[in-house]
Amino acid sequence: MPRQSAPSASPRPEVSSFALRPPSLLRQGRGGWADPLMHRVVQGMAIALLLLLAAIVAELLIPALPAIRTFGLRFLFTTEWNPVAQVYGIAPQIYGTLVTSLVAVAIVVPLSLGIAILLVEDLLPRAVRVPLSFLIELLAAIPSVVYGLWGIFILIPTLMPLFETLHQTLGWLPFFSTPPSHRALLPTILVLALMILPIMVALSRDALLALPNDLRQAAAAVGATRWETIVHILLPASLSGIVGATVLALGRAMGETMAAVMLIGNANQINLSWLAPSSTIAALVANQFPEARDLQISALLYAALVLMGLTLVINVSATGWINAVGRSQKPTQSTPISPTPKSHNEHSSPPASQETNQDNSNAKARPISTPLSASPKAWNSQRFSRSGMSWLLTAGCGLALAIALLAIASIFVSLITQGSARLDGMAITQLPPPPLATGGGFRNAITGTLLMVGIATGISATLGIGVAIYLVEFSRDNRLSRWVRFGNGVLSGVPSILCGLFAYSLVVLTTGTFSAVAGGIALAIVMLPITVRTVEEGLRAVTTDLREGAIALGATTSQTIFGVVLPTAAPGIITGVILAIARAIGETAPLLFTALFSQYGINGLWNPIASLSVLIYNFALSPYPNYQALAWTAALVLVGLILVVSVGARSLTRILNR
Structure with a gap:
């Protein structure tokens, strides 16, 4: 039997914003168990971001305690x-x-x-x-x-x-x-x-x-x-x-x-x-x-x-x-721009508040200390x-x-x-040569970079989208959401080298080896705040009418998010993830402590692996001309890859917005 609309005598209560509804008041119907589950999952992801920030501090602080106790403030x-x-x-x-x-x-x-x-x-x-x-x-x-x-x-x-x-x-x-x-x-x-x-x-x-x-x-x-x-x-x-x-x-x-x-x-x-x-x-x-x-x-x-x-x-x-x-x-409405002194009224234009109020009654400005009519004299x-x-x-x-x-x-x-000068088929298909040899390439660095960025994207995109969904769709601007936004801002300002040190303590010391997984985790930490911020902006760009329309048709919260909000915000989400990828591709410092480097091809996820950025760093400081030439070629490939990803993100956004 088709669903009947509610009688006009008892209209559905107006809701100013879907995101402001308490989860307990969201429509519970067919599949209603999915809404509380989704709420708890994305809330857990938001808490995980704060725990990640705390873990970074702890992983740096605890091993540093011997030096802190030994040297104290004189260390500075x-x-x-x-x-x-x-x-x-x-x-x-x-x-x-x-x-x-x-x-x-x-x-x-x-x-x-x-x-x-x-x-x-x-x-x-x-x-x-x-x-x-x-x-x-x-x-x-x-x-x-x-x-x-x-x-x-x-x-x-x-x-x-x-x-x-x-x-x-x-x-x-x-x-x-x-x-x-x-x-x-x-x-x-x-x-x-x-x-x-x-x-x-x-x-x-x-x-x-x-x-x-x-x-x-x-x-x-x-x-x-x-x-x-x-x-x-x-x-x-x-x-x-x-x-x-x-x-x-x-x-x-x-x-x-x-x-x-x-x-x-x-x-x-x-x-x-x-x-x-x-x-x-x-x-x-x-x-x-x-x-x-x-x-x-x-x-x-x-x-x-x-x-x-x-x-x-x-x-x-x-x-x-x-x-x-x-x-x-x-x-303030009452403060005009630079009121002209009375002694110059006969030689000056009317005050701005009189000129603009006829066309725009809402013109507002912050007063300045020096009248504009006196400015030429000051400049003279x-x-x-x-x-x-x-x-x-x-x-x-x-x-x-x-x-x-x-x-x-x-x-x-x-x-x-x-x-x-060295950009040829050999450069992208062969492994790095021995120090005094000529020729060779950096195939392993290309594949290693793509592998670690892929691992990082899978981690950061999943966690970042979940955190953004919680902040926009469930948080109601509560205390947790404010802490999460603050924590994300702090995490975005953490130098990437510290992300590498954290991944070193978490993965390398635990497993006893440098690896692609450790490098991917370090890059994921670098990408996470970018993903959270851009995806949150993309979700907020979705109008409230779309959410309320979905609820009016009987959709649950989770159905609305997956069926309406995320598809509508897809251009912003994809752009955010791609921009984070572009940032991770060029990172070097975190990989020095996690993936290290290898002259050979990929030998599993739990072994040292090459990357373009670390290869450039190693070969640029090398005294061997062939290595220096390969460093320039790898730099050209790396910058070209980043530009392709960045321009592709913009083009894809324009296409999806149509």
């Missing part, structure tokens, strides 16, 4: 690292980590702001802005080990004459007081700045795009030039987003491992000169851990805890700052006309963009010219 201030005398301290590494990260951020902030302004504020034609945005995003697709390869063979030889000139002319400054070394702080700083540039540009651009056009229109109404609007209104209004981007980039730079290992020189010293070699915490752990024993391992894990603490403090501080600034910048005090200042700022933004494009061109031209 001791400059000696002597395994023979069993004396350990990381003061030089803390210094190197802070200097490289802070100076890199100081360099990249003005560059990224200039590029973001060019891409957002109509200073360039749209036909130019779109490809430029894509080119900047290409920097994010390059793995850190490829940056290190480029830095060793291209950047340092190119800039060495400049470094020598800096020492000869500015040697009286402590920053350039020593003769330049081929492995030093300054090359590392420049490469780190280039690595975090796409993050800063993307987030700064988003912060500017989020501002309402009413701000720009109101500023134009009172006679402000484009650059006066940008400097006095748009940049202050987007301050929270810019600060958040800066802190996020700082955390990214502090946790970087491979570029630092390959470029900084790994010298255990504190030297104020940027032309001298130094070290970072991540580089120390990567270099020392493979051959460490007993107390030295404990000291290295103590150092890893310090690195994790630094990144955690930075991420939590960034969140607090963004929330605080966001609250302080809430616009700096001996610049308004047009001159606009030209100068536009030229500065163009210079920032030119620097970025020059770096992009150098990297990709080097990859193509150097990598294509």
Whole structure:
């Protein structure tokens, strides 16, 4: 007998959001046992994410206790690292980590702001802005080990004459007081700045795009030039987003491992000169851990805890700052933009609030400290006309963009010219040759990379989608969901080298061998926060009407999720998983402690295995020309694979959205 609709006299109660319904009130009908089961399963996955974060801390903390008890806080201030005398301290590494990260951020902030302004504020034609945005995003697709390869063979030889000139002319400054070394702080700083540039540009651009056009229109109404609007209104209004981007980039730079290992020189010293070699915490752990024993391992894990603490403090501080600034910048209806002083009313345009209220009664803005009508006078005090200042700022933004494009061109031209020299059938079908032999390839590295990424995808996609389903469909923004989101944010900021150390303790020490499984688990931890965040956004994009419509037709919660929500959110879910795959393909540091490397083909899941990123690292530091040539070819293949995956994700999303 067909189902009859409910009488109109007793309509179904309205529900504002399916996700806000308590699970106990969800429709229980045919297959009603599946709903509580699904709720418990995805809730367990959410709890598992928190347990994973706690396990990472525990796996680092417990083995580090002997070093913590032996050295205490003086570990942070001791400059000696002597395994023979069993004396350990990381003061030089803390210094190197802070200097490289802070100076890199100081360099990249003005560059990224200039590029973001060019891409957002109509200073360039749209036909130019779109490809430029894509080119900047290409920097994010390059793995850190490829940056290190480029830095060793291209950047340092190119800039060495400049470094020598800096020492000869500015040697009286402590920053350039020593003769330049081929492995030093300054090359590392420049490469780190280039690595975090796409993050800063993307987030700064988003912060500017989020501002309402009413701000720009109101500023134009009172006679402000484009650059006066940008400097006095748009940049202050987007301050929270810019600060958040800066802190996020700082955390990214502090946790970087491979570029630092390959470029900084790994010298255990504190030297104020940027032309001298130094070290970072991540580089120390990567270099020392493979051959460490007993107390030295404990000291290295103590150092890893310090690195994790630094990144955690930075991420939590960034969140607090963004929330605080966001609250302080809430616009009010009664505050106009830059009210013109009465003494200038006869020579100025009407206040913005009067100009815009006729067309848009909701125009809101944060007041600025200096009236726009007074801005030309302030700028003239700096001996610049308004047009001159606009030209100068536009030229500065163009210079920032030119620097970025020059770096992009150098990297990709080097990859193509150097990598294509050995790109043939032999390179992708043969195994690595002995050190002094010629020819050979890296077939094992390709298959090993695909195998470990496949293992990681199976783990992270399953857990990540389950966590996202709980956060969107079941959590009702409760305490657990808030902790899960916080934990996912913390996990996304954990340096990948720490994920490798955790997998080493969990799998390698338990099984007694490096393996593809250990490498896959380490990569899964790296992929998990990306998957959770992107899948959650995809699920939230599904309208409430679709969920309520399914319930009205008699579907249970689980049927609605599997039959309506997940298929509708499929483009976002697939994109998130593919982007996580692109991130995992280029990872190197976690595999150094888990999969290690092998000159041979795959010999089971529980044996050491090769990967493209580790092969590039090993061969780039090798003195043998054939190995160096193979490193360039492997880098070209790796970057090409990442680009294919990333572009494929976008294309697939567009196709599915149709």
